[in-house]
Amino acid sequence: MALALIKKAVLSNPNSLRKTIGIFCNASRNHWNYQYKPGPYPRTEEERAAAAKKYGLLVEEYQPYPEDMGYGDYPKMPDIGTDSKDPHYPYDLPDLKRNFNEPFHARAEIIGEDRYDISMRPRIPVWQQLTWFVGTVGGCFLLYFFLEDYKVGRPVTAKQYPHDGPHYLFSPK
DSSP states (O other): OHHHHHHHHHHHOHHHHHHHHHHHHHHHTTTOOGGGSOOOOOOSHHHHHHHHHHTTOOTTTOOBOOGGGTOTTOBOOOOOOGGGSOTTSOOSBTTTTBOTTOOOOTTTTTSSTTSOOTTOOOSSOHHHHHHHHHHHHHHHHHHHHHSTTSOOOOOOOOOOOGGGSOOOOSSOO
16 A cells, blocks of 8 residues: 555656655764855955855955864854843844854854853853862861871761670570
8 A cells, every 4th residue: 555655756756755764864973954054255345246246245254264163254243242232132043143144153052052152141140150169178187187197987886796895685594
């Protein structure tokens, strides 16, 4: 029954089989698309203008990464983490805080909303955090060092064994 349905689907529309195979092949290649690869590094003003148009940016705001980094013509985006973006702005994709056709940051996998935020300013400065850490660990070490000789424990008598002397039993004889 299933084989008959598959034959009927393939014979009625041969392009459907080709598209289905293409989808499975694309899924097995981790969704790589040849269009995702950036072009060569722009060397002339015409190439810069074409690259800016390709990424939907103005020529004035388009700035590629340095050529030795190997990102090609991909634009250098500002280092603003997703968590630092305005939460009340009406984004096209509010879950990702992105707009449609907005280029990704080249290190988007590192600066996502649930990861490291480059532009975040800590509430407590790093030098103050370090001072508190060293003071706490140092204070614990000093307490251990000076109070090591003063042991505190539960006072108990020595355990009684039969060969050490009289041993009392609680059963009547």
